Amino acid sequence: MMRKWLAxxxxxxxxxxxVGCATESGYYDPGRSAGAGALGGAATGAAIGSIIGAAxxxxxxxxxIGAAAGGTLGLVGGYLYAEHRNSEIRSAQxxxxxxxxxxxxxxxxxxxxxxxxxxxxxGDQVNLGLDYTILSPDNSPVSVTLRREVRYNGxxxxxxxxxxVTNTNGGYSDNVTYGLDRNAGPGTYTVTSSVTSSFGSxxxxxxxxxx
Numbered sequence: 001m002m003r004k005w006l007a008x009x010x011x012x013x014x015x016x017x018x019v020g021c022a023t024e025s026g027y028y029d030p031g032r033s034a035g036a037g038a039l040g041g042a043a044t045g046a047a048i049g050s051i052i053g054a055a056x057x058x059x060x061x062x063x064x065i066g067a068a069a070g071g072t073l074g075l076v077g078g079y080l081y082a083e084h085r086n087s088e089i090r091s092a093q094x095x096x097x098x099x100x101x102x103x104x105x106x107x108x109x110x111x112x113x114x115x116x117x118x119x120x121x122x123g124d125q126v127n128l129g130l131d132y133t134i135l136s137p138d139n140s141p142v143s144v145t146l147r148r149e150v151r152y153n154g155x156x157x158x159x160x161x162x163x164x165v166t167n168t169n170g171g172y173s174d175n176v177t178y179g180l181d182r183n184a185g186p187g188t189y190t191v192t193s194s195v196t197s198s199f200g201s202x203x204x205x206x207x208x209x210x211x
Contacts, residue, residue, distance in 0.1 A: 086146075086163075090171025095133045098171070106199035107135035108144060111171065113193045115208040123182040126208050128161075130174045130193045139169045142197055146174050149192045152185060184210050 090098070099107055114129035134142050148161040161176055178191075187210060194203035 085176075086165050086172060086174045088167075088170050089131065089173045090133070092135075092139060092169035095169060095171040096135060099133060099135060101135050103137050105137070106142070106197070107133060108142070108195055108197045108200045108202055109133045110193060110195055110202040110204045113191070113204045113206040115189075115191050115206040117208070119209050119211060120180060121211055122180055122184040124180050126178045126180065128176050128178050128191055128193065128206070130195070131171065132174070132195045132202070133171045134167050134197075135169050136199075141166045141168050142199070144195050144197045147192075147194045147196065148176065148178070150178060151190045151192070152187065157184075157189070180210065186210050 095101070096103075098111075099109065101107055110130065110132050112129070112131040114127075116127045116129065117124075120126050128148055130146060130148075132144075132146075134144065136142055143164060143166045146163050146165065150157045161178075163174075163176075165172075165174075189208050189210060191206045191208070192203055193206065194201060
C-alpha cells in the first residue's frame with residue numbers, strides 16, 4: 001500500500017514541477033519564480049505529508065515525506081532558467097572605441113554569445129552567455145530587454161527567457177543558466193540571444209549539442 005502512495009506522490013511532484021516556472025506572461029522572472037517555487041513547494045509538500053500521514057496512520061512518516069516533497073518542488077520549480085547575472089565588462093570609453101562611436105545616435109549591439117559546455121547530456125545545466133554594448137549621446141540610462149530562445153529541430157523548447165535591465169554607456173555581460181530536461185533529445189540546440197530597446201535591437205545565435 002505504501003508503494004502505491006509513493007507512486008501517487010511522484011506523479012504529483014512531476015505535475016507541479018511542470019507549472020512551477022510559469023508566469024502570466026509566459027516569461028521567467030528569476031526572483032518571482034524562485035519565491036513562488038519555494039512557497040508552492042512548501043505548501044504542496046505539507047499537503048502531501050498530511051495525506052500520506054492519514055493513509056499510513058503515521059504522522060511522522062507523512063511529515064518527512066512531505067518535507068522532502070516540498071523541497072524537491074521548490075527546487076524543480078525554479079530550475080529551467082536560474083542564476084541570472086548582469087555585469088559591466090567594458091567602460092563607456094572602451095565600448096565607444098570598439099564600435100567607432102562618435103556620439104551620434106544610439107547603439108544597441110550584441111557583441112558575442114556563448115553556450116557552455118558546448119556538449120551536454122540530458123539533465124545538465126548550460127550557461128548561456130551574452131555580451132552586449134549600450135551607447136547613447138548623453139550617456140543617459142537605456143532600458144533594454146534581454147531574451148533567450150532555445151530551439152531544437154526548429155521548435156521552441158520551453159518558454160523564452162526574458163529580463164529587462166537599465167544601463168548607461170558601456171559593455172555588459174549577461175549570463176543565465178539553462179537546465180536541460182532529463183528527457184532532452186539528442187542533437188543540436190540553437191540559442192537565439194537578443195537585446196532590444198526603443199532605439200533598435202540586435203541578436204545572434206549560439207549552439208550546444210546534447211548527447
